[in-house]
Amino acid sequence: MMTADEFKNEARRLRPRLMLKARYYLSDGDEAEDVVQDVLLRLWQMCNRLHAPVEPLALLLTRNLCVDLLRRRRPTSDVGLLQAEADTAGGNPCIERMMRVVETLPDWQQTILRLRHMQGMDMKEIASLTGSSEVAIRKALSRARQTVRDKYKKNADNERY
Numbered sequence: 240m241m242t243a244d245e246f247k248n249e250a251r252r253l254r255p256r257l258m259l260k261a262r263y264y265l266s267d268g269d270e271a272e273d274v275v276q277d278v279l280l281r282l283w284q285m286c287n288r289l290h291a292p293v294e295p296l297a298l299l300l301t302r303n304l305c306v307d308l309l310r311r312r313r314p315t316s317d318v319g320l321l322q323a324e325a326d327t328a329g330g331n332p333c334i335e336r337m338m339r340v341v342e343t344l345p346d347w348q349q350t351i352l353r354l355r356h357m358q359g360m361d362m363k364e365i366a367s368l369t370g371s372s373e374v375a376i377r378k379a380l381s382r383a384r385q386t387v388r389d390k391y392k393k394n395a396d397n398e399r400y
Contacts, residue, residue, distance in 0.1 A: 246282070257278060264309065270308065340391050
């Protein structure tokens with residue numbers, strides 16, 4: 240268990256290293272500062288359960304928060320809108336191939352994938368709706384995405400030859 244004074248000393252010691260790590264990922268000092276503040280706040284909230292060394296956990300939290308921030312920045316397309324556009328434009332071969340692959344998934348994975356990407360539901364909503372845990376939903380969604388990715392690539396490679 241870490242005392243408040245021990246935490247303050249550890250935070251002062253770790254801050255420069257966390258900033259360096261956050262700047263490496265984000266290339267923006269202001270965003271890096273926000274991430275480091277968030278990491279230190281999360282660590283402070285866990286202070287009564289922390290034991291030295293805290294650095295590995297702090298670095299992992301920093302990396303994860305930076306990656307989450309970068310993922311949110313990346314533009315995404317709503318698969319449902321793409322499908323609707325493809326239907327009205329006479330069909331898009333890529334979307335049609337993707338939807339055929341999705342239809343080959345087991346019902347559970349297909350349902351979760353559709354709820355997440357076509358209905359826009361978040362993990363908590365899907366977990367509540369299905370009666371599963373968020374962890375189980377994340378795992379199933381990850382497996383479904385990987386299967387779709389692999390089958391899509393395999394089908395695309397087969398169509399080239």
